[in-house]
Amino acid sequence: MSFLPYAVAAWLLLVGLYGVISSRNLLHLILCLSVVQASTYVLLLAIGYRTGAKAPVFADIPPGTHVVDPVVQSLTLTDVVVEATVTALLLALALQAHKRFGTVDPDEIVSLTG
Amino acid sequence: MSRRGRLALFGVAAAGLGVVLVHGLVGLPAFGDFHGRYGLLLAHVAVPERKATDIVNSITYDYRGVDTMGEEFILFASAIGLVIVLRRMRGEHRDERADERADEDRPGRRHDDLPDDRHAQTSVALRVFGLALVGPVLVLGVYFASQGQLTPGGGFQGGVILAAALVLVYLAGRYHAMARLRPVPVVELAEGLGAAGYAAIGVGGLISGSSFLLNFVPQGAMSNLPSGGTIALLSAVVGLEVAGAFTLVFAEFMDQRLLTGGRR
Numbered sequence: 001m002s003f004l005p006y007a008v009a010a011w012l013l014l015v016g017l018y019g020v021i022s023s024r025n026l027l028h029l030i031l032c033l034s035v036v037q038a039s040t041y042v043l044l045l046a047i048g049y050r051t052g053a054k055a056p057v058f059a060d061i062p063p064g065t066h067v068v069d070p071v072v073q074s075l076t077l078t079d080v081v082v083e084a085t086v087t088a089l090l091l092a093l094a095l096q097a098h099k100r101f102g103t104v105d106p107d108e109i110v111s112l113t114g
Numbered sequence: 115m116s117r118r119g120r121l122a123l124f125g126v127a128a129a130g131l132g133v134v135l136v137h138g139l140v141g142l143p144a145f146g147d148f149h150g151r152y153g154l155l156l157a158h159v160a161v162p163e164r165k166a167t168d169i170v171n172s173i174t175y176d177y178r179g180v181d182t183m184g185e186e187f188i189l190f191a192s193a194i195g196l197v198i199v200l201r202r203m204r205g206e207h208r209d210e211r212a213d214e215r216a217d218e219d220r221p222g223r224r225h226d227d228l229p230d231d232r233h234a235q236t237s238v239a240l241r242v243f244g245l246a247l248v249g250p251v252l253v254l255g256v257y258f259a260s261q262g263q264l265t266p267g268g269g270f271q272g273g274v275i276l277a278a279a280l281v282l283v284y285l286a287g288r289y290h291a292m293a294r295l296r297p298v299p300v301v302e303l304a305e306g307l308g309a310a311g312y313a314a315i316g317v318g319g320l321i322s323g324s325s326f327l328l329n330f331v332p333q334g335a336m337s338n339l340p341s342g343g344t345i346a347l348l349s350a351v352v353g354l355e356v357a358g359a360f361t362l363v364f365a366e367f368m369d370q371r372l373l374t375g376g377r378r
Contacts, residue, residue: 002145010135014128021124022117048153051146056157057168059265063161067169069153070160074173078185081270081356085192088363092199095370099203107117 005046012039026094026104030087037083041076048072166263166342174268175348183312186352190309193359200366244286251279259353263342269349273356280361284368301361308355315347 012035019032048069054061056070094104101109115123143149156177160169164176174182259272 006139059167070170071153073170085189089192089196092196
């Protein structure tokens, strides 16, 4: 039972990768990529969890209380916002690809035409 | 390679990856039993050392401030990259009439004039609630960006909420109003100031005689708003940059509606 959170992360990774490989639409591909990124967040937070511990904010609990690991939470926090901007950049590339090739199907976009 | 060939190759590779993943993941400590030394140490020393009660943000902006600087510059580069990718291409021109059509509630315009599906007027409820929420969302964003050292929040979250306030202005109706509220040079200046401000505060640590990104500002008293030294300053600066970046991204996508022509 304690393997379940890690299994969720692994499943998300594999499903997201399958979506990227088998995608017929650039927008769908980009969203599958963000599913893959979400799997890393799940893995990070699952690693840092401590049973019975509190959130690492000492505004209302005395310092020294047992808390979950704050380092992985800090990593995830910055990553989520940065991922959103990188996804925006990818979507802009998809938009320009549509303007240039007339399609968003990755199978039909032939790169390096003259 | 054909699509079926690609999927078959992926099946083989994914099976291999799955085996390696499961093998690695069962070697991890049991869920809930993490003995990370760094986290345990910081949970004990962060509050007395920095007087900031939210140690996640202490780690983000102080103990691991260099990593956050890298992340912030990734965000900055992505926003700039997006502006470059969505630049006006040869042959495209900005259709000023599209500006008018986007502003769909001009008085005196009959609905059967409009050639496309921009008929439907924005519902009154959406417009009223959108406008009514802009003020509270702005306050919420400023609250989040400024209270990072005390409660969960901080610059990244606060900046996104501030950008969301501007999206609400767009939802509430008028593209023109949004265009006036986010003159692009100001937004770009805000974003640049945010990115440069982080590095500048870091250099302040150098100037004060010690290391880059040292927390050189007086720490203040715990649970007060001005506590944590440079944590609050860096959080505010990151909030400025994130708000600028997201507004810029959104504005660029909206401007794409107005571009016509271009080569196929």
